[in-house]
Amino acid sequence: GAVVSQHPSWVICKSGTSVKIECRSLDFQATTMFWYRQFPKQSLMLMATSNEGSKATYEQGVEKDKFLINHASLTLSTLTVTSAHPEDSSFYICSPQGQNTEAFFGQGTRLTVV
Amino acid sequence: DAKTTQPTSMDCAEGRAANLPCNHSTISGNEYVYWYRQIHSQGPQYIIHGLKNNETNEMASLIITEDRKSSTLILPHATLRDTAVYYCIVRPGVHYGQNFVFGPGTRLSVLP
Numbered sequence: 485g486a487v488v489s490q491h492p493s494w495v496i497c498k499s500g501t502s503v504k505i506e507c508r509s510l511d512f513q514a515t516t517m518f519w520y521r522q523f524p525k526q527s528l529m530l531m532a533t534s535n536e537g538s539k540a541t542y543e544q545g546v547e548k549d550k551f552l553i554n555h556a557s558l559t560l561s562t563l564t565v566t567s568a569h570p571e572d573s574s575f576y577i578c579s580p581q582g583q584n585t586e587a588f589f590g591q592g593t594r595l596t597v598v
Numbered sequence: 599d600a601k602t603t604q605p606t607s608m609d610c611a612e613g614r615a616a617n618l619p620c621n622h623s624t625i626s627g628n629e630y631v632y633w634y635r636q637i638h639s640q641g642p643q644y645i646i647h648g649l650k651n652n653e654t655n656e657m658a659s660l661i662i663t664e665d666r667k668s669s670t671l672i673l674p675h676a677t678l679r680d681t682a683v684y685y686c687i688v689r690p691g692v693h694y695g696q697n698f699v700f701g702p703g704t705r706l707s708v709l710p
Contacts, residue, residue, distance in 0.1 A: 488641075492643070515675060518697045518698075520700075526702075527685075527700040527701060527702050527703065528642070528700040529697075529699075529700075530697050535698060561673060575639070577641045577642070579697070579698070586644070587696075587697070587698060588644070589634075589641035589642045589643070589644075590641050590642045592639065592640060592641045
């Protein structure tokens with residue numbers, strides 16, 4: 485399968501600070517990037533979808549000004565959690581997809597806001 | 599909403615075959631059946647997918663009923679490392695911009 489690199493794998497930050505999560509597709513060009521989050525004992529929920537060079541589309545209930553997504557290149561996308569609060573603590577997973585290819589998944593980032 | 603239903607949990611003895619069922623009675627003609635698994639604190643891992651024929655790879659076999667309304671994932675010789683949550687997902691195959699919709703999945707526990 486394709487190689488996806490997501491990091492950091494875990495991060496602890498103070499309430500009110502911002503955290504950036506990176507997702508790289510190492511051996512294919514990701515024309516679309518999906519970002520999911522997963523709360524404890526729950527399944528993955530889609531947060532947003534971004535196409536390279538375009539603004540992201542956010543799912544209902546996900547604040548676009550809080551979760552900033554940058555997808556400026558075909559191999560890198562970032563998710564920045566701004567002004568993080570304890571309720572943002574979750575497991576964030578990226579899923580890059582190339583044109584006419586399947587979607588793959590990153591290893592996930594465990595965010596803990598204290 | 600997820601278009602599949604799976605048992606919440608299953609146990610399997612180490613070394614035995616694990617058979618994980620999935621119902622997808624509303625599957626459309628262009629939708630594939632995908633199986634992923636998620637080991638604790640990791641991203642989902644692709645296992646196998648199929649349209650209507652049975653499929654086999656180095657990890658598992660996928661048996662799809664003739665009417666395509668249900669399927670079974672078979673792990674032929676389960677090991678402790680196969681303990682994970684298994685997700686059965688239906689969606690169009692290669693489709694630009696299509697995300698996966700995850701249901702709660704089946705929590706498989708492989709017991710020594």
